[in-house]
């Protein structure tokens with residue numbers, strides 16, 4: 187007998203088949219990319235391998251007779267407050283395989299979610315709310331540095347600006363799509379995001395995997411990313427979008443680089459990333475040309491110079507302990523926008539310990555950065571883009587009231603296209619056709635469907651944001667920015683409220 | 694006739710603007726004098742042009758560029774050929790740190806020594822194989838994370854006789870490409886898991902081809918360079934981190 191694999195003894199999920207409903211059509215066998223449903227040819231019946239089930243619910247959703255229920259595995263360990271099944275099973279896995287625990291999406295631990303401790307204001311009696319269905323309500327947001335003051339001159343009886351404004355990016359909604367690389371997610375999702383961004387008047391972000399030839403036409407709605415691996419990064423790529431994002435860090439895995447396993451580097455991906463098929467795409471932890479704020483300035487201006495100052499340069503960091511000081515350095519280095527990705531920011535693959543324990547919540551980070559930049563008198567020189575755990579339009583409103591100019595959504599957009607948060611994107615076998623490039627699996631999510639779902643989501647959120655603004659008596663998102671008076675805390679400590687600069691409810 | 698410019702009193706962005714305008718007008722050859730720490734010269738320029746630079750270019754000479762052939766009579770500061778796409782940089786002197794970072798094509802020929810972190814994350818794709826040739830010695834982390842391309846280290850024209858040929862962590866994490874070194878390097882200087890190998894016939898052909906061009910650039914004698922044996926360092930796996938994880 188070989189060495190026992192302890193982890194395989196205790197499956198996470200249990201596939202329950204309702205035999206009275208099952209018509210043995212074998213759809214589930216086809217749908218499951220993990221092989222958890224098995225057709226027994228001899229006995230002409232179906233079998234389940236519960237150990238293979240990742241809880242993605244694809245079979246349950248696709249079964250024509252709704253004969254499948256995916257449950258948590260009912261088998262239980264004796265209760266122990268410290269040694270919960272999560273820790274026990276992780277130790278089994280590592281004892282079996284001797285590796286770093288890998289996972290996907292964002293932090294799964296119940297750290298305090300500050301958004302859930304903030305409530306919004308609304309008008310009553312003294313100033314009337316505004317009805318967005320009746321009155322114009324503006325969500326338009328400009329990303330980029332604003333001048334310290336406007337100098338106006340009179341020429342032939344007409345007033346005009348003395349100096350031309352630096353380039354700004356106009357967003358019709360303050361919601362953009364976060365960097366998710368082609369490779370981590372399918373080309374169809376990218377196509378959906380790009381089209382949705384265009385129709386919504388916002389931007390999507392290529393991530394670090396280069397830009398597929400079919401997406402160059404969405405240039406004016408594109409942010410291209412420059413990460414440490416510099417994959418698929420050439421002049422045409424840099425010039426393709428309206429902004430270039432230097433990725434320093436990511437909320438799901440601050441302090442480490444990226445790693446697209448060779449299995450995911452297919453023919454098309456190899457073309458876009460410009461690396462051989464099947465080879466690992468490794469992004470080092472640091473950019474090796476950036477070891478200081480001065481070096482960061484070096485790269486920011488190299489990019490600006492290479493693109494003739496026509497593109498904005500964003501710098502994305504993970505929210506970590508000294509985020510405010512770091513952000514200040516980034517602004518001084520010349521970044522047109524600082525992107526802060528919080529503890530709960532998602533990923534296609536990250537070591538579990540990094541995902542769950544490194545970084546700070548985005549709410550605190552936004553407020554701290556906004557405050558620091560205001561105190562230093564440089565807030566106008568940049569835009570703050572917040573990401574990591576934005577789940578609803580109310581979260582967007584709160585993030586902006588805490589000081590962000592706009593937000594990025596990643597996970598929310600993926601859930602909109604069917605993601606069930608099974609947290610196994612790193613396998614490349616996403617049964618919903620999202621985080622995969624398997625030619626069979628990607629067919630499950632055609633680009634038109636991705637587009638429609640993402641478009642609908644943001645349209646709905648935009649409307650909700652207008653409603654909430656209207657209720658507060660505000661008719662423009664600009665007036666909400668950093669407007670902490672519209673927020674009150676429920677159940678937060680003095681210290682937390684100080685950092686967030688909000689009063690407690692009732693105050 | 695090449696267009697001659699004295700750039701000593703110009704800001705780098707003015708210089709690049711002037712260059713771009715002339716290139717647009719069809720000018721193909723330039724001589725820049727008074728180069729004195731100007732950053733980003735030729736950054737992002739996409740054109741088949743030739744330039745001679747007298748002085749010391751600053752940070753990121755030729756970053757992201759595609760096509761220009763730049764000959765520097767002097768030393769260059771850090772970041773030469775950063776993420777360069779195509780073209781050539783020839784330096785009749787020394788170069789600073791991070792030469793050819795993430796370079797994907799073209800050539801960089803340095804007559805003398807280079808600093809730290811040179812050739813990090815160079816990559817190759819199809820017929821695009823970037824080449825860096827260093828006539829002197831190199832600092833730590835030469836070819837770290839290398840994913841493709843060729844680095845040739847000669848160690849001949851160094852002003853630091855006391856230093857080893859290459860610094861520590863040579864080729865750490867490399868998963869593609871080849872590093873050729875004239876002479877020997879201590880195994881303890883190599884990145885984890887790497888070993889020096891003897892050259893085969895194919896290697897010798899590659900080496901000769903690239904070194905011939907190098908010799909032409911600097912007026913050197915190829916037979917002199919080939920007098921000593923070379924070793925090569927190649928990745929021990931294309932998946933250095935394939936077994937790192939538990940699922």
Ligand code: SF4
Nearest residue numbers: 208209211212214249
């Ligand atoms: S898809 Fe549903 S009905 Fe078809 S075999 Fe599977 S469980 Fe039975």
Ligand code: SF4
Nearest residue numbers: 605606608609611616
């Ligand atoms: S994208 Fe796919 S693999 Fe990733 S969590 Fe969602 S359903 Fe699972």
